[in-house]
Structures are given as C-alpha cells and as structure tokens.
Amino acid sequence: MAPTPNVKEATGNQSSWNTLLPDFPKGPLSKYRKKASFNWKEMAVFLDGEDIIRLKNRIFSALESDPFFAHHPGEELSREKYQELTFLRCKRLFEYDFLTQQEIIENPLKILNMVICIGMYDWSPCLQFFLHCGVFGGTILSASKRFADFAKKIYNMEIFGCFALTELSHGTNTKGIRTTATFDHNTQEFIINSPDFEAAKFWVGNMGKHATHAVVYAQLYTPDGQCQGLHSFIVQIRDTKTLLPMPGVMVGDIGKKIGQNGLDNGFAMFHNVRIPKESILNITGDVSPEGKYSSSFKDVKERFSAALGSLSTGRILITAVSATNLKLALSIAIRFSATRHQFGPTDEEEIPVIEYQTQQWRLLPYLAAAYALDYFSKSLFENFVEFYAGLLTKQRSQRQADLGREIHALSAASKPLSSWTAQQAAQECREACGGHGYLAMNRLGEIRNDNDPNCTYEGDNNVLLQQTSNYLMKEFFLSLLMSLKNPLPLPQYFPYRWVLCVGVGWRVFFFRYIVALFRLAISYEVAKCVSFLFKQLKDDAVALVDVFAPPDFILNSPIGKASGELYKNMWAEILQGNKVLNRPSWWAEFCINKPHLVHFLNPKKLRNQLCCSRTELKTASPTKCSRRKNHITSVEIYP
Numbered sequence: 001m002a003p004t005p006n007v008k009e010a011t012g013n014q015s016s017w018n019t020l021l022p023d024f025p026k027g028p029l030s031k032y033r034k035k036a037s038f039n040w041k042e043m044a045v046f047l048d049g050e051d052i053i054r055l056k057n058r059i060f061s062a063l064e065s066d067p068f069f070a071h072h073p074g075e076e077l078s079r080e081k082y083q084e085l086t087f088l089r090c091k092r093l094f095e096y097d098f099l100t101q102q103e104i105i106e107n108p109l110k111i112l113n114m115v116i117c118i119g120m121y122d123w124s125p126c127l128q129f130f131l132h133c134g135v136f137g138g139t140i141l142s143a144s145k146r147f148a149d150f151a152k153k154i155y156n157m158e159i160f161g162c163f164a165l166t167e168l169s170h171g172t173n174t175k176g177i178r179t180t181a182t183f184d185h186n187t188q189e190f191i192i193n194s195p196d197f198e199a200a201k202f203w204v205g206n207m208g209k210h211a212t213h214a215v216v217y218a219q220l221y222t223p224d225g226q227c228q229g230l231h232s233f234i235v236q237i238r239d240t241k242t243l244l245p246m247p248g249v250m251v252g253d254i255g256k257k258i259g260q261n262g263l264d265n266g267f268a269m270f271h272n273v274r275i276p277k278e279s280i281l282n283i284t285g286d287v288s289p290e291g292k293y294s295s296s297f298k299d300v301k302e303r304f305s306a307a308l309g310s311l312s313t314g315r316i317l318i319t320a321v322s323a324t325n326l327k328l329a330l331s332i333a334i335r336f337s338a339t340r341h342q343f344g345p346t347d348e349e350e351i352p353v354i355e356y357q358t359q360q361w362r363l364l365p366y367l368a369a370a371y372a373l374d375y376f377s378k379s380l381f382e383n384f385v386e387f388y389a390g391l392l393t394k395q396r397s398q399r400q401a402d403l404g405r406e407i408h409a410l411s412a413a414s415k416p417l418s419s420w421t422a423q424q425a426a427q428e429c430r431e432a433c434g435g436h437g438y439l440a441m442n443r444l445g446e447i448r449n450d451n452d453p454n455c456t457y458e459g460d461n462n463v464l465l466q467q468t469s470n471y472l473m474k475e476f477f478l479s480l481l482m483s484l485k486n487p488l489p490l491p492q493y494f495p496y497r498w499v500l501c502v503g504v505g506w507r508v509f510f511f512r513y514i515v516a517l518f519r520l521a522i523s524y525e526v527a528k529c530v531s532f533l534f535k536q537l538k539d540d541a542v543a544l545v546d547v548f549a550p551p552d553f554i555l556n557s558p559i560g561k562a563s564g565e566l567y568k569n570m571w572a573e574i575l576q577g578n579k580v581l582n583r584p585s586w587w588a589e590f591c592i593n594k595p596h597l598v599h600f601l602n603p604k605k606l607r608n609q610l611c612c613s614r615t616e617l618k619t620a621s622p623t624k625c626s627r628r629k630n631h632i633t634s635v636e637i638y639p
C-alpha cells in the first residue's frame with residue numbers, strides 16, 4: 001500500500017540527475033555538503049522519482065518567471081490587496097493547467113506534489129484553489145452523475161465554490177448545526193434558512209469576497225415536519241456576472257486572521273432562500289417529488305458519518321501540508337545553524353551552532369519526523385486515491401470497506417500528529433535561529449502562523465484524538481468479543497491494520513507526553529547513544545534538507561538560501577526594503593515639535609507629594625488619606 005521508492009531510477013546515471021537537480025552555489029554551506037555521507041541528488045530521485053522532480057521544476061520555474069508571483073506574501077500589502085493578488089494567482093493556476101488528466105491517472109501523486117509546490121510559495125492561493133477544485137468540486141462530483149454538467153463549470157471557473165459546514169456557534173459539534181433546508185413539494189424547492197445570527201455560516205474559505213456557490217450543510221426537513229438530519233446542498237450565494245449577493249443572502253468577510261490572510265474567510269446568512277430540488281447533494285439521502293425521504297443508509301449514525309465523508313479528504317491533505325511546513329522550517333533553521341558561528345575553542349575560531357549538542361537535540365528529531373511524515377502522508381494519499389476511485393465506480397468490495405475505515409481512522413490520527421509536530425517545530429526553528437528567526441523576512445513566523453489553523457480545521461486536533469481513541473477502543477473490544485464467542489487464532493481478529501491503527505492512535509494520543517517524559521527520564525546510557533547518532537547525523541543534516549528544500553525563490557528566506565551566504569543575503573534583502581535609509585516622514589515631531597512638559601518628574605519631589613510614607617500607605621485607608629486625590633492627579637498629568 002505504501003509508495004515504492006524509486007530504486008531503479010535512483011541507480012540511474014549521474015548526468016541525468018545533474019540536469020534535473022543542478023549543483024548548489026559554492027559558499028559557506030559547501031563544507032557540510034562535502035561532509036555528507038550520501039549523494040543528495042540520488043536520495044531525491046530515490047524518494048520522488050525523476051518524473052515528479054520534473055513536475056516540481058516545471059511548477060517552480062513557472063512561478064518564478066510569472067509577474068503575478070513576483071511579490072512575496074511576507075512583504076507589506078494591505079489585506080484587500082493581498083486578497084486580490086491571491087485571487088489573481090489562483091486564476092493563473094487555472095491557466096497553467098500544470099497536469100493533464102492522463103498524467104493524473106498515470107500517477108495521482110502528482111496532484112499532491114502540485115498542491116505542495118504551490119503551497120511552498122504561499123498557502124493562500126493554494127488553499128483557495130484546493131477548496132474550490134478539491135473540496136467543493138470533489139464533494140459535488142462524489143454525489144451523483146447528475147452533477148456532471150455542473151462540475152464542468154467548476155473546472156473552467158465559470159463559478160467559484162466554497163464548503164460551508166461551520167456556523168458561528170457550532171463547529172466541532174456538527175450535530176448542532178442549525179441551518180435548515182425545508183422541502184416545499186408544491187414548488188419542488190428547498191427553502192434554506194438561518195434561524196438566527198448564531199446559525200450564520202462562519203469561517204468559510206473563499207466565501208468572504210468571491211465565492212458564487214457554496215456546498216451548504218443544513219438539517220433537512222420533509223413536508224411531514226420530520227427532521228432527516230444533516231445533508232448538503234448547492235446554494236448560489238453571489239451573482240456570477242456581478243459578484244453581488246443573491247436575494248435573501250447576506251454574505252461577507254469575517255476579518256483579519258493570524259495567518260493565511262490572502263484567503264477570504266467569510267460568513268453567510270440565508271433568509272428563506274429557495275433552491276431547486278436537484279440542488280441536494282444526494283450522497284446519503286434524497287427526497288421524492290412528493291416529499292418522501294429515502295436513504296441507502298439504514299443506520300442514522302452511518303448516514304451522518306457518510307454525510308461528512310469529505311472531511312477525510314481535507315485531513316489527508318492537511319497531513320501533507322503540515323509535513324511540508326515542517327520541511328520549510330527545517331530547511332531554513334538547519335542551513336542557518338550550519339552557517340551561524342558563535343563561540344569557539346579560541347576567540348579567533350568560532351564554530352557553527354549546529355555543532356552544539358543542544359542545537360542538534362532541538363532540530364534533528366524534527367528532521368527525522370519530516371522524512372517519516374512525508375513518506376506516510378504520500379502513502380496515505382495513494383490509499384485515498386484508490387478508495388476515491390472505488391467510490392466513483394460504486395465499488396462494494398470488502399477491500400473498499402476496509403480502505404474506507406482505515407483511511408478514516410488513520411487520517412483522524414495523522415492530521416493532529418502532523419500539524420502539531422509542524423507547529424512545535426516551526427516555533428523551535430524560529431528560536432533556533434535566534435533573533436534573525438524573528439525577522440519577518442526570514443519567513444519562520446509566516447510558516448508558523450500559516451500552519452497554525454491546521455491544528456483546528458477539518459476537526460479540532462484534541463477532539464479528533466478523543467474520537468480516534470474512542471473508535472479504536474470500540475473496534476478493539478468488538479474484536480475481543482468476537483474472539484471469545486468464536487475462538488480462533490488471535491491474528492484473525494486483529495489484522496495488521498488494527499494493530500497499526502491502535503499503534504498510531506495511541507502513539508498520537510501520547511506523543512507529546514512521551515516526548516516530554518523521554519527528555520526527562522532518558523537514561524545516561526541512552527543519552528550517550530543518541531548523542532553519538534546526532535554527531536553522525538549533523539554532518540548529513542544540510543544534505544538531508546537539500547533533498548527537500550525548494551529553490552531560493554520559493555523558500556524566500558535570506559537565512560535559508562542555498563548559498564549559505566547568511567549575512568550577504570540578509571543585507572541584500574534589508575537594503576532593498578522600502579525607504580530603509582530614509583528619514584521618517586514624521587521627523588519634525590521630534591526635531592521641531594517638542595513635547596509640552598507640564599511637570600518634570602523628579603523622584604524626590606514625587607516622594608514629597610505622595611500622601612503618605614510606605615508605612616502609612618500600608619495602614620491608612622484611602623478615605624483617611626486627604627491628599628491622595630491630588631497626588632494621583634499630579635502623577636497622571638505627567639505626559
């Protein structure tokens with residue numbers, strides 16, 4: 001089930017690797033590159049294969065030579081301008097059409113790599129594109145064939161979509177969603193309504209400024225007054241010709257966020273908006289013209305889970321997105337650590353900070369995690385593609401059912417593991433780069449802030465882990481019960497995937513505690529051994545990040561550039577900044593308009609003015625202190 005590394009290609013010839021992966025410029029990092037125990041190009045070909053590397057190169061060089069991508073997101077831009085630029089970039093992604101259908105069919109991993117390459121530059125246009133094509137489009141495509149014509153409009157951008165599940169007062173608790181969809185059999189329409197402002201759709205990506213259509217989750221009511229539970233509907237929210245709201249829809253932007261500000265997250269309230277009967281996404285149930293409800297799911301719980309099935313797609317992507325953020329942060333921090341010299345055996349000879357054990361302890365475990373999570377996320381994605389293909393062709397096999405359960409459990413566990421690891425690593429990398437890590441131009445703050453919501457959307461990490469543990473425990477006890485009723489060798493009741501699920505689930509659940517405990521309780525012996533491994537690994541660390549670091553233009557961090565010319569690169573960036581050497585426009589406020597000092601704050605004078613001595617202050621009650629009011633006024637007027 002896991003992707004096979006490209007052993008054949010990796011044993012291919014050196015000259016083809018050199019064309020695909022040019023040498024890095026000579027500079028301060030060359031020393032570590034020479035020390036590496038392996039060839040980074042061979043490793044890159046082994047992991048990705050030449051075909052994927054070619055695709056990555058194509059995407060990176062297209063972005064680099066495109067004026068729409070010239071302005072890096074970290075640079076000063078108003079939110080409105082950034083949102084506009086994000087949309088223009090997203091439009092360019094449609095024009096590029098980086099992959100043909102044939103290519104996708106032949107190697108579905110290319111889609112994941114395409115998303116990652118764009119996201120490495122900036123997550124905002126990437127997520128805008130993915131929310132529209134993958135989440136909105138994917139949900140509609142998996143509903144039924146009757147949306148085939150509608151789907152065309154998605155992929156040629158006649159319309160723009162969003163996925164509206166969360167409401168202002170309910171997110172994790174999807175059962176608490178209160179938007180209603182009431183079927184009117186007289187007009188053959190659903191009436192979409194938000195009962196009050198707390199039931200407004202909220203946080204929805206693309207909804208803030210430009211989405212024309214939304215997949216809206218609502219409680220379905222049939223004419224007999226019965227609530228049939230949560231279902232999804234396609235609702236037009238803006239006119240496609242004017243981008244003005246449709247009648248009965250109040251739609252807007254929710255405001256500035258901590259990160260991902262190119263993306264317009266929005267809200268919408270529906271006032272008895274009528275939509276055609278065919279707008280129901282009949283994934284889990286449908287309504288007849290007479291208003292009779294039918295569903296292929298007899299079990300209400302199963303129906304509910306299936307209605308939210310598209311969330312798994314998001315979790316799988318987030319696992320990969322977080323692993324990518326981990327790789328970006330490490331590329332910067334490890335290259336910095338190998339070129340930043342502090343202290344040394346003599347005053348003349350300072351050593352790179354990567355030589356310090358603490359720096360190795362802080363960064364190298366995350367480097368190992370980056371490789372593990374990258375491999376895992378790709379293998380999970382491949383499993384998902386197989387499952388999705390089965391879904392589209394209505395497969396009913398045992399394997400299809402097993403895949404569905406396995407993917408659900410694994411994505412619910414891997415999303416928290418990956419996003420939390422990346423979040424902690426981004427902060428550690430920020431600190432590992434000292435003060436320079438805090439400079440916005442070096443991008444670690446942006447990586448940390450853009451990764452942050454991965455811990456929350458598509459299921460809050462804490463709640464997801466509780467659900468995963470619950471789910472795994474149930475499966476475990478069910479298997480145990482079966483084995484008691486019908487004694488058979490245990491392996492038959494505990495197939496490998498459950499062992500894996502239990503393992504991953506609990507590992508994730510206790511991951512943070514294990515790491516903390518490990519650090520505390522690690523024995524002297526083990527510490528000596530791990531330190532020895534770090535000593536070996538630190539010489540390979542630069543080559544290990546060279547394998548996955550994107551080109552300088554995409555990584556966009558002076559301290560993380562491939563040349564390792566740390567200070568030259570920083571100066572170049574600083575001096576290119578806007579008005580860096582200019583006198584401030586408000587210079588006269590200091591030089592001419594001096595402050596009007598009402599009172600010079602002299603400590604002796606101040607003490608005299610205080611109503612009481614310290615002892616008096618302790619004992620006297622405020623009311624007894626006759627001069628207190630005056631003193632407070634006197635201190636307060638000091639500007």
Ligand SMILES: Cc1cc2nc3c(=O)[nH]c(=O)nc-3n(C[C@H](O)[C@H](O)[C@H](O)COP(=O)(O)OP(=O)(O)OC[C@H]3O[C@@H](n4cnc5c(N)ncnc54)[C@H](O)[C@@H]3O)c2cc1C
Nearest residue numbers: 163164165166170171172203204205453457458459460462
């Ligand atoms: C950047 C961003 C983009 C988003 N995009 C979209 C989008 O496109 N479409 C969309 O529909 N939604 C979107 N969301 C919403 C997102 O899916 C929700 O925010 C998420 O599901 C969490 O729900 P909540 O905000 O209601 O948190 P809450 O459920 O209110 O959680 C608050 C806290 O309570 C804890 N908690 C809740 N329930 C329990 C429990 N049972 N046991 C223990 N602790 C609990 C949680 O762990 C959390 O710490 C987006 C959110 C963000 C931040």
